[in-house]
Amino acid sequence: MTRKVLTLAEVRDGALRNVSFEAIAAAKTIAEGGEVVSVLVGVSVRSLAAELIHYGADRVLVVEHEKLAHYTPDGYTQALQAVIEQEKPEGIVFGHTALGKDLSPKLAAKLQSGLVSDIVALEEAGGNIVFTRPIYSGKAFEKKIVTDGLIFVTVRPNNIAPLQKDESRTGEVTDVAVDIKDLRTIVKEVVRKTAEGVDLSEAKVIVAGGRGVKSAEGFEPLKELAKVLGGAVGASRGACDAGYCDYSLQIGQTGKVVTPDLYIACGISGAIQHLAGMSNSKVIVAINKDPEANIFKVADYGIVGDLFEVVPLLVEEFKKLKVHS
Amino acid sequence: MNIFVLMKRTFDTEEKIVIQNGKVSEEGAEFIINPYDEYAIEEAIQVRDKHGGEVTVVTVGNEDAEKELRTALAMGADKAVLINIEDDVEDGDQYTTAKVLAEYLKDKEADLILAGNVAIDGGSGQVGPRVAELLGIPYVTTITKLEIDGTNVKVVRDVEGDEEIIETSLPLLVTAQQGLNEPRYPSLPGIMKAKKKPLEELELDDLDLDEDDVEAKTKTIEIFLPPKKEAGKILQGDIADQVKELVSLLHTEAKVI
Ligand SMILES: Cc1cc2nc3c(=O)[nH]c(=O)nc-3n(C[C@H](O)[C@H](O)[C@H](O)COP(=O)(O)OP(=O)(O)OC[C@H]3O[C@@H](n4cnc5c(N)ncnc54)[C@H](O)[C@@H]3O)c2cc1C
Ligand SMILES: Cc1cc2nc3c(=O)[nH]c(=O)nc-3n(C[C@H](O)[C@H](O)[C@H](O)COP(=O)(O)OP(=O)(O)OC[C@H]3O[C@@H](n4cnc5c(N)ncnc54)[C@H](O)[C@@H]3O)c2cc1C
Numbered sequence: 001m002t003r004k005v006l007t008l009a010e011v012r013d014g015a016l017r018n019v020s021f022e023a024i025a026a027a028k029t030i031a032e033g034g035e036v037v038s039v040l041v042g043v044s045v046r047s048l049a050a051e052l053i054h055y056g057a058d059r060v061l062v063v064e065h066e067k068l069a070h071y072t073p074d075g076y077t078q079a080l081q082a083v084i085e086q087e088k089p090e091g092i093v094f095g096h097t098a099l100g101k102d103l104s105p106k107l108a109a110k111l112q113s114g115l116v117s118d119i120v121a122l123e124e125a126g127g128n129i130v131f132t133r134p135i136y137s138g139k140a141f142e143k144k145i146v147t148d149g150l151i152f153v154t155v156r157p158n159n160i161a162p163l164q165k166d167e168s169r170t171g172e173v174t175d176v177a178v179d180i181k182d183l184r185t186i187v188k189e190v191v192r193k194t195a196e197g198v199d200l201s202e203a204k205v206i207v208a209g210g211r212g213v214k215s216a217e218g219f220e221p222l223k224e225l226a227k228v229l230g231g232a233v234g235a236s237r238g239a240c241d242a243g244y245c246d247y248s249l250q251i252g253q254t255g256k257v258v259t260p261d262l263y264i265a266c267g268i269s270g271a272i273q274h275l276a277g278m279s280n281s282k283v284i285v286a287i288n289k290d291p292e293a294n295i296f297k298v299a300d301y302g303i304v305g306d307l308f309e310v311v312p313l314l315v316e317e318f319k320k321l322k323v324h325s
Numbered sequence: 326m327n328i329f330v331l332m333k334r335t336f337d338t339e340e341k342i343v344i345q346n347g348k349v350s351e352e353g354a355e356f357i358i359n360p361y362d363e364y365a366i367e368e369a370i371q372v373r374d375k376h377g378g379e380v381t382v383v384t385v386g387n388e389d390a391e392k393e394l395r396t397a398l399a400m401g402a403d404k405a406v407l408i409n410i411e412d413d414v415e416d417g418d419q420y421t422t423a424k425v426l427a428e429y430l431k432d433k434e435a436d437l438i439l440a441g442n443v444a445i446d447g448g449s450g451q452v453g454p455r456v457a458e459l460l461g462i463p464y465v466t467t468i469t470k471l472e473i474d475g476t477n478v479k480v481v482r483d484v485e486g487d488e489e490i491i492e493t494s495l496p497l498l499v500t501a502q503q504g505l506n507e508p509r510y511p512s513l514p515g516i517m518k519a520k521k522k523p524l525e526e527l528e529l530d531d532l533d534l535d536e537d538d539v540e541a542k543t544k545t546i547e548i549f550l551p552p553k554k555e556a557g558k559i560l561q562g563d564i565a566d567q568v569k570e571l572v573s574l575l576h577t578e579a580k581v582i
Contacts, residue, residue: 073454073464098484102466105419105451109458114420114542117449130546136446139342140349143547148540184463184493191488201485205581229582237503247504248486253445254503256485262581272338276445283579284557285571291559299557301574303567313565317572321582 002034003151005091006083009040009052009060010099016048018202019095019155021055021162026155028056028163029122030091030129037061037087041079043069046173053171056163060173061087067180070187071099073106075180080107082178089150096154096257097201104154113150120159120259120280137253137276157201158259159280193248198232200249205231205262208251208278211238212267212288212307219245221311222266228318234258234278236268252277264314266307270295287311326378326473326495327433330369331426331440331452332397333359334390338445344548358393361441363508364501368471369439370401371506376473378436379403383429385422387411391524398519399511405524410539413529418541419447423455425539428532430460435496442467442500450500457498465491467502 005027009020020038027036038057040048042064049060063079076099084092092107094100096118108115120141121132128145131153135142146152200206207226209219219233226233234256235249251258253276263281268274270286270293278284279298286299287307296302303310336342337355344350358366369380381404382397384390394405408425410417430438438460440453450466457464469488470481473495482489483502511519529536558574560567575582 098467101450102454105423105449105454106458106464108420108451109423109455112420114418115449115451116543117451133448135448135548136336136342136349137338137448138551140344140548140550142545143549144543144545146542147544148542185465186492187489188492189490190484191490193486193488246486247483250486253443262575262579279551283575283581285575286557296557296559298554300554300579301571302557302559303564303571304559305564305567309564310568313568314572317568318582321572321576 001032003031003090004035004037004087005031005093006087006089007036007038007057007093008080008095008100009038009048010095010097011040011042011045011048012199016051017095017097017199018162019097019157020052022155022157022160023093023095024052024056025163026119026122026153026160027091027093029124030093030151032124034090035059037089039063039080039083041068041076049173053169054165054167057171059171061176062173063176063178065178065180067183070190072183072185072187073103074183074185076103077106077110078180079178081110083176084111086176091151094154096156100154104152108152111150113152114146114148116144116146116153118156119153120156122153122160134280137272138279156257156259193246200232200234200251200256201258203232203258203260205229206234206258206260207231207264207266208234208236208268209239209244209266210236210268211242213239213244216244218308221308221315225264225311225315225318228315228322229262231260231262236274238268265295265299266311268295269293270298326372326376326436328369328373328378328380329430329433329435329438330362330365330380330382330397330402331438331456332362332366332382332384332393333441333444334384334386334393335359335444335446342550344550347548349548356389356393358396359441359444361443361501361503364503364505365439365441366397366400366402367506367508368501372437372471372473381406383408383426385410385425394524395519396511398522398524399515400509401515404522407524407526408532409526410529413536414539416541416544417539418543419449419451419455420542421539423452423459425529425532425534426452426456427459428534429527430456437495438498440498440500442502453498453500460498462496462498463493464498464500465493466500468499469502469504471499471505
């Protein structure tokens with residue numbers, strides 16, 4: 001059965017987040033040959049439409065309005081409702097990001113629809129689209145199907161591979177006019193804490209520090225290692241609570257959920273709430289002076305030792321490797 | 326102020342997951358109040374102590390949840406409600422749960438509803454916003470600060486580490502993020518008092534709902550554990566050699582560098 005599937009593109013600092021392309025890839029599977037239509041919402045976002053088409057969208061709809069400059073549940077719901085009324089999709093895909101998590105349940109309730117949140121994989125099997133998602137903080141997984149109505153899902157960033165970019169693809173880009181009114185929540189101010197550079201949820205390599213890093217300065221060698229590897233720096237709650245780094249770096253159940261190719265945990269004990277945010281990483285390295293630390297249970301490679309000795313040595317070795325290759 | 330808290334009973338965070346007959350086995354497992362709902366209960370109590378009113382904690386579940394409801398009462402909530410739909414609904418999903426909660430809340434004239442931002446078992450984070458939408462009230466998720474002045478509300482929202490300062494008004498639903506407060510432990514007098522506080526039990530019939538009205542839209546067809554990871558390689562020897570070996574393994578064996 002072919003379906004028409006909508007995806008919501010997400011823009012940050014004027015660029016599309018990768019999860020927008022991953023959503024298109026998921027939508028292609030759900031569409032089973034049907035049309036994939038991406039939706040761009042905001043102010044001055046039209047110029048990003050072509051890239052969505054290069055990544056597999058068949059068409060792009062642009063909803064621009066000054067009241068959509070900041071995300072609000074009411075504003076975005078009105079924007080998407082206008083699109084949904086016009087397109088009557090059989091599937092919808094969002095990213096499982098702060099925005100997607102906040103908006104998707106409201107829209108699902110409005111549409112009287114089910115919603116499968118935080119999927120990490122999907123496949124066609126036995127006439128159904130089967131979705132896989134983590135449960136119990138990643139200690140187990142469930143496979144879900146939609147039994148009634150719209151197929152509405154959110155995809156966890158960095159888990160579903162985007163389609164090959166094809167700059168020769170073309171498609172229609174059209175505006176959808178909306179009247180945005182009665183916003184009941186107003187964003188007065190956004191305090192940006194997120195560090196410049198690589199978006200943690202999209203990073204291929206993450207060097208994360210915990211309470212074992214001991215101070216803000218203690219993060220310097222980790223930053224250096226991340227730089228050599230072209231990765232990003234993350235942290236445990238322990239490090240954030242101790243004031244060694246900002247909460248925007250926090251990984252885990254409360255913080256960001258990440259799935260990099262390589263995760264290097266330095267001075268992190270491996271509490272379940274931390275594992276919930278990183279245990280799906282492809283390769284995990286643990287550096288901890290306590291051989292009994294829980295983090296070694298999920299690590300592929302472990303070094304029992306003082307991170308202040310190990311991390312600078314790693315920097316040197318990776319530098320050498322870079323020169324050689 | 327008329328305050329409600331949506332509370333879910335969940336597996337203890339540290340509990341090991343065992344799958345039996347295709348379901349997560351509850352045998353011998355410890356249960357707790359979903360940790361994010363503890364923040365919601367604490368905040369509700371603080372708001373009540375400051376602005377007056379009453380805190381009612383509501384859960385959809387079975388009679389086992391009475392224990393967690395009593396804990397919430399012992400923390401300081403005034404009333405508890407258990408909506409027991411076990412006999413009426415076999416497989417529910419978030420659509421089911423939200424519909425039941427909204428049906429219960431619709432004529433309660435709630436000023437403020439608090440929920441957790443996510444349940445640590447089901448993990449969808451859907452129920453709060455769904456309930457708000459069904460009730461026709463605004464919501465703010467993952468909040469770390471709540472200030473109420475008359476009907477005006479100022480909220481700090483955690484957005485992947487950035488902060489949004491949001492203005493809105495009552496009636497409102499908010500979902501709690503870690504950092505909102507430090508939940509109190511129930512005190513001994515609190516536990517004694519809790520025994521006498523009202524705990525109401527309702528069924529689907531009491532809510533004017535049929536099974537058909539709340540029938541799930543999604544279905545779990547399989548639950549499985551992640552493939553068992555082979556024990557990791559703990560490197561041995563001189564630290565400098567370990568580091569060399571690690572870099573080489575990441576390069577040639579794991580091929581991630
Ligand atoms: C509701 C809730 C949500 C939570 N959410 C999160 C979350 O999202 N993310 C998160 O991370 N936590 C979260 N936590 C907190 C979590 O339970 C742990 O407290 C936290 O992860 C511990 O951080 P840590 O590993 O840095 O610190 P610790 O547990 O103190 O571990 C420090 C580690 O560093 C090692 N060490 C010390 N010195 C050195 C050295 N010189 N060299 C090498 N190793 C060294 C020690 O052996 C130890 O293992 C949450 C908790 C709750 C209740
Ligand atoms: C009759 C019935 C049968 C069910 N059968 C199954 C099953 O077979 N398999 C299965 O996996 N799940 C089953 N569930 C559970 C259901 O699918 C979800 O777990 C539930 O709807 C909550 O979703 P969540 O865990 O994603 O919570 P989230 O949406 O992540 O929860 C967020 C917040 O919403 C509130 N909340 C969530 N759930 C409740 C609740 N029950 N009561 C009060 N407040 C709540 C809390 O404040 C919580 O912090 C059943 C539920 C019911 C009612």
